Amino acid sequence: xxxxxxxxxxxxxxxxxxxxxxxxxxxxxxxxxxxxxxxxxxxxxxxxxxxxxxxxxxxxxxxxxxxxxxxxxxxxxxxxxxxxxxxxxxxxxxxxxxxxxxxxxxxxxxxxxxxxxxx
Amino acid sequence: xxxxxxxxxxxxxxxxxxxxxxxxxxxxxxxxxxxxxxxxxxxxxxxxxxxxxxxxxxxxxxxxxxxxxxxxxxxxxxxxxxxxxxxxxxxxxxxxxxxxxxxxxxxxxxxxxxxxxxx
DNA sequence: TTACGACATGTTCGGGCGAACATATCGATA
DNA sequence: TATCGATATGTTCGCCCGAACATGTCGTAA
Numbered sequence: 345x346x347x348x349x350x351x352x353x354x355x356x357x358x359x360x361x362x363x364x365x366x367x368x369x370x371x372x373x374x375x376x377x378x379x380x381x382x383x384x385x386x387x388x389x390x391x392x393x394x395x396x397x398x399x400x401x402x403x404x405x406x407x408x409x410x411x412x413x414x415x416x417x418x419x420x421x422x423x424x425x426x427x428x429x430x431x432x433x434x435x436x437x438x439x440x441x442x443x444x445x446x447x448x449x450x451x452x453x454x455x456x457x458x459x460x461x462x463x
Numbered sequence: 464x465x466x467x468x469x470x471x472x473x474x475x476x477x478x479x480x481x482x483x484x485x486x487x488x489x490x491x492x493x494x495x496x497x498x499x500x501x502x503x504x505x506x507x508x509x510x511x512x513x514x515x516x517x518x519x520x521x522x523x524x525x526x527x528x529x530x531x532x533x534x535x536x537x538x539x540x541x542x543x544x545x546x547x548x549x550x551x552x553x554x555x556x557x558x559x560x561x562x563x564x565x566x567x568x569x570x571x572x573x574x575x576x577x578x579x580x581x582x
Numbered sequence: 583t584t585a586c587g588a589c590a591t592g593t594t595c596g597g598g599c600g601a602a603c604a605t606a607t608c609g610a611t612a
Numbered sequence: 613t614a615t616c617g618a619t620a621t622g623t624t625c626g627c628c629c630g631a632a633c634a635t636g637t638c639g640t641a642a
Contacts (some may be wrong), residue, residue, distance in 0.1 A: 349474040352560075354568070356467050356575035380588055392630065394590070404574050411589065414639025418587025426574060433567040440563045441471070441556065448552040448559070449473070455523050455545055456475035499618055508601065513620070530619065533609025537617025 348453045352438055360403035362434060369396055370431045373409060374423045382421075397421070404430065467572045471557055479522035481553060488515055489550045492528060493542045501540075516540070523549065 353363035365386075372382035383393030401407040408427030413419040423431070442449070472482035484505075491501035502512030520526040527546030532538040542550070561568070 351472040351474060353470040353472070354467060354571060355470060356572060357577055360575045360577075362571065362575075378588065389631065390588085391591085391632080395630095398590095403576060405576055406574070412639090413589045413637070415588090416586080416640045416642090418640095419589050419638075421589085430571060430574060433571050437560065437564045437567045440567075441560050444559045444563050445556045448556045452473060452481065452549060452552050453475060455525070455549060456479045456481075457522060457524055458476055458479075497618065509618085510602080510621085511600065514600095517620095531609095532607070532619045534618090535610050535612085535616080537610095538608075538619050540619080 348449060348456075350438065350441060350449070352434075352441060354434075356403070362400075362403075362430065366396055366400055367431060367434050369393060370400070370408065370423060370427055373397075373421050374428070374431070377420045377422060378417075379409075379411065379421045400427075467568060467575075469557065469560060469568070471553075471560060473553075475522070481519075481522075481549065485515055485519055486550060486553050488512060489519070489527065489542060489546055492516075492540050493547070493550070496539045496541060497536075498528075498530065498540045519546075 351364055353361060355361045368386050369382055369388075372385040373379060376382050376385060379393050379397055380390045383390045386393070388396075397409045397411070401409060404426060406426040407424055408430055409421050410424050410427075411419065411421040470483055472480060474480045487505050488501055488507075491504040492498060495501050495504060498512050498516055499509045502509045505512070507515075516528045516530070520528060523545060525545040526543055527549055528540050529543050529546075530538065530540040
C-alpha cells in the first residue's frame, strides 16, 4: 500500500498558524540545538528557517524558540516550554487522527488512484 | 474565544489529494445540482470549480462527479456514489479530529495570539 | 584580539496558482 | 428550429511565496 500523507494545519487568527513544516522545524531545532542545523536537516535554507522561527515566535503569546548569538559554537537555539508544548500537542493531534481515523483514511485511500499504476 | 479553523488534507499519490476546498465544492454540487451554482456558492469562478472537478474525477479510480450537458436546464452535475462516500469519509475525519482532539486544540488555541488584541 | 560559527536581515528572481476574460458546444423544451 | 443555461476549454495576467544570493553582527575560546 502506498503511503498516504496526512497534513493537518491549524489556523488561529490571520497571523498565527501551525502545520507540518513548522512542526518538523521545531523538532529539528530541539534535536540539533540550532536553527541553521535544523534548516539543513529539514531541507530548507537558513533564511527560510529563520523566517519561520520569527513567525512562530510572534504568532504565539510566548516565544517558541529561544535563540542566542556568539560564543564558541557561534550561537544556538532551543525550544522554550511553550515550544515543547505546542509541538507535543500538534504531534498528538496527528496521532489521534491517524488512529481514530484509520477506517476512513483506509477507505479513502482505496478509492484514490495510487501512484504506481496508470489508473 | 475566536474561531480556530482546522484544515485537514490528504495526499495520496502526487496527482491525487483531497482537502477542505474540494470537500466544500462537492457539498455544494450535491446541494445545487450544478458546477456553476456550486462555484457561485463557494465563491470560486466556474473555471476553477470545473478544474477541481476534473482533478477530482481523475484523482480517484471512479469519478466523483457525474455531469451532463444540454437540456432545458442547460445541464447539471451530481455526485456519484463514490463522490458521496469520499465526502462523507472526509467530513467524518474532520469530526473525529474536532472531537477527539478537542483537548489539544483548545490548549494550542490558548497559547496562540488571537486576532483581536495586540498580543 | 582574532577567528569562527551561528544568528540576523535585506534584496532580487522565478515558478506556480488562481483570477479574469473569451469562446465553443450541447440538447431538451417551447 | 431557435433559445437558453450549463458544461467544456483555451489564454493571459498578476500576485504571493519560497529560493537564492549577499552582508552584517554577536560572543566565547584559543
